[in-house]
Amino acid sequence: MMIEDHDWEELPLEERPISKFPMLGSFKAINRWRDLEFHGDFQFYGGERGDWHEYLARSTHGQLDTIVVIPENSMLRPVSGRV
Known part of the structure; x- marks a missing residue:
């Protein structure tokens, strides 16, 4: 049985979607599958x-x-x- 798992990676300021609100979209999920x-x-x-x-x-x-x-x-x- 597999489960989708993820870690969070902080994005650099220049890669965030809304520069006016830098906290929005500041993290990106890194997805992976893990065997339970x-x-x-x-x-x-x-x-x-x-x-x-x-x-x-x-x-x-x-x-x-x-x-x-x-x-x-x-x-x-x-x-x-x-x-």
């Missing part, structure tokens, strides 16, 4: 044309092991109104 090396279960969902689908993915030390569909009557599905 996720270990455990990750539940995700989606829908298409009124059909709802829920899945459970299991990873071990950053390697995806399985993805399974969670059946509609499963105890793994959240109860409506419960977080």
